[in-house]
Amino acid sequence: MVTYVIIGLCALVYALQWLLPGDAVFQNFAFANVFAENQPWRMLTSAFLHSQGFLLHIVLNMYTLWIFGQALEPLLGRIRFLAVYLISAVGGSVGFLLLTPDRPLVGVVGASGAIFGLFGAMLVVQRHRGGETKQLWVLIAINGAIGFFVPSIAWQAHLGGLITGGLAAAAIAYAPRGKNQALMQAGGLILVAGLLAVVTWFRVTSG
Template sequence: MTWSIIALCVLVYALQWLIPNDEVYQDFAYATALTEVEPWRMFTSAFLHSQGFFLHIVLNMYTLWIFGRVLEPALGRARYLAVYVISALGGSVGFFLLTPVSMNGVIGASGAIFGLFGALFVVVRQRGGDVTQLVVLIAINAALGFMVQGIAWQAHLGGLIAGGLTTAAIAYAPRGRYQLVLQIGGMVLVVALLVVITLVRMNAVGGSLPTSSDVSSI
């Protein structure tokens, strides 16, 4: 799954360059003002990367490869993919919750990758390992979100929490006949929580959200 996700991100990045008029970005980037009318952007934006900063995709894919090599065997393909996708959603929810409503686009796999940070933290703790170095790594990367302009720390935070909660539902489910059911139930609860947070935020901003007829370019 790790290589599949990397391949998909690279393919989408190539399409960003090949398809004219910035169409891929316009159609799939996430903007908080589009949450109600085009909610799928909360997922699709995680597969787009900045064309103006090549290291954006390079660093994200390298980090994905490093963490994926550890987490995919530990969690299993399906669970690993679930953690990644839910973390991507969590990143968008975090950005929606902690930023003003606007048509400014946000893209990148960073929210999902921070979810993998949270996932590895849970896995290592559950197995009794030392998480000191991982905590330092998370802290350094989190700090960059406040120090470097253009980095959405809100998405990092949302992804980190979503990834940690999803993995906790997997790692701490009691062994036995109903383990898989409990794991799936836990993951569903995390998604439900993210949906509820999104709905509450949408209700709070109310008139700031456009209707489908009001949507303009991001």
């Protein structure tokens, strides 16, 4: 499963954060708003880093990814699941960029933006399938509320990931059936990614 590969990559990167000298991994791959224009890849790579000073950060994120990945990946398929996850990771960074204009140097790391994207994706998929969503809404509300009360949690990234994941999943779930469905789904995902790029460009150029 792609889920296990992502968990493995996050664990590997976390180990490198401890092993490499001089905080090198954080300095080169974490996201901060100041990097959005000239080093935009950090909007994705930051999702594979976690706080070294808080072990539960990676433990809780990977546990949640394991739970939701096992449920959502079979419904979407490996490639589509990976696309939703990666686009949501970027969406989390875009959310932080938009909602923290006064914090250009604050570094952000963690998979939680992408994981909130899985929350949004699962919500859309469940509604499309006619499934129950009440418990998922409660989970989203609880986790969202925690982000507002714990200063070190970037709720802005959670919100950005949630919205992006929902949009990406909608592009997949509601693509017209037929021989061109896969092409339509890919086009929808490209549109979502393009929207993130446009929003980022507008935010950066508008100062």
